[in-house]
Amino acid sequence: MDLQQMRYVVAVAETASFTRAAEACHVVQSALSHQVARLEKELGARLFERTSRRVRLTTAGEAFLPAARQALEAAERARAEVAAATGEIRGRLTVGSIPTVAAVDLPSVIRTYRRRYPQVRFSLRAGSSERLVEQVRDGALDAAFLGVQPGFLPQGVRDREIGQGRHVAVMAPDHPLAARHEVDLRLMAGEVFVDFADGSAARAQSDQAFAALGLRREVAFEVSGVELMLRMVRQALGIALLPGAFGAELHGLRCVPITDGPVRVERLVWSRFPPTPAAAAFLALLDV
Incomplete structure (x- = not known):
């Protein structure tokens, strides 16, 4: 058993394909397949189930994969430690x-x-x-x-x-609240919001700030990324609460300070x- 065989097994597991694994490892497929077969023979167990449509790990393969990754990481770290000892970080x-x-x-x-x-x-x-x-x-x-x-x-x-800082209200420039110098949570409670998924840390700051004042708000749109959130705000579908330092970098949107806004750490x-x-x-x- 050698590290190259382990690299091939990891590549096949990650790509679910001997062809794509060979391309990723820059070897011909026949050589990669031969090395994986040699390793399976040495271990006395098949690591992959192969069909014309897919390649997937067997139970033995699932048991072998974490240890193979650890061995490769250990080898990588050993090389890095030697380099560091000679004054080179790699x-x-x-x-x-x-x-x-x-x-x-x-x-x-x-x-x-x-x-x-x-x-x-x-x-x-x-x-x-x-x-x-x-x-x-x-x-x-x-x-x-x-x-x-x-x-x-x-x-x-x-x-x-x-670091830490307060959130700001991010809204389209023509939103009724956009002309204000500052707002508070009670004033915004009746607005429609675009926010992150319920239960996430990114959402928790805002939910807790409203709940602390006994306020309820409508989060009509839940998104997984800030890019989509900002696109929806630009379309005036709702307003968002985002960190003030991040909001300062936004263009084409109005960021209004919140006097009692959520704090993010x-x-x-x-x-x-x-x-x-x-x-x-x-x-x-x-x-x-």
Whole structure:
């Protein structure tokens, strides 16, 4: 059993195709298939069920896949540690972020990091705060930027508050409230809202602010991303509540301060386990 065979198994599992896996690994399909077959013979079990229509993991394959990924990650980390010992930071860094992060200038941070450590393969993934915490805890992400309500404590990870601020009301320029210098929640309670999914951390700040005043509001449209939210607001389908620092970057929309608006806290989370050299360099750049 060798690492290359494990790479092939992981590629087949992720693409559900021997053809696509071979393309991803830059080898001919016959060579990849031969190596997977050799590994199956050594293990004494088939890892994949192959039909003319699909390829999927067997029970043995599902048991083998996590260990194969761990072995590949360990090998990658070993190479990175050796490079770091000789003064070179390399390897892989995967960072997650909510789309509306505002406490740090993330593109600027990434640009500085890539200039300092060009040998690191950097990946950025967007997602909800809840999902990002899970991915850091599971090891799929090295670090992540969250936006949560005050008092939210992510479990199973290390974390630090990096900023907070109040929401603003985001609306079309011709909305009746757009001419005001500020609004409050009671004034907005009768409006139609576009917001994130019920139960999400991104939604919780707004729901709790209205509930604290005994107010109910109508969220007519639930969306999974801020891009669609802003497009719907531009069409005057409703108003949105978004962090003021993020709202300052919006064009073609009116952002009105809310006197008693929701507060969002931004947090950086990272693994409880010792970071890779690439992750340690990223955290150091953020003064962690």
